[in-house]
Amino acid sequence: AWTTRRDAFFAAIQTADLTTAVPGPMGPMPAAQVIGRLISMDVLVHTWDLAKATGGDLALDADAVAMSYSGIKPMDAMIRQPGMFGPKLDTPAGADIQTEFLRFLGRPA
DSSP states (O other): OHHHHHHHHHHHHOOOOOTTTOOTTTTTTEHHHIIIIIIHHHHHHHHHHHHHHTTTTOOOOHHHHHHHHHHHGGHHHHHHHSSOOOOOOOOOOTHHHHHHHHHHTOOOO
């Protein structure tokens, strides 16, 4: 089911007008922003969640982490609304970008 939906998604965005406003968690946003800033980040962090739950490899792609973190960080106050993300966790000094990203999203990395 995942592969079918993923393939349909990739096929649809090839010709889609990504400037079109679509519903986002904080109101209408351009489709490119919802996909690039929110959906990609969501898949990335849940990849880590699943790896942690199943004893898998916890290392995420460093470039994907950096892009996701830079995209979501300015939305800090908005993502703390009820029903979205929980509180961020303090990040230890000298932590790598993945740890900082995960703790920003409330994961005890």
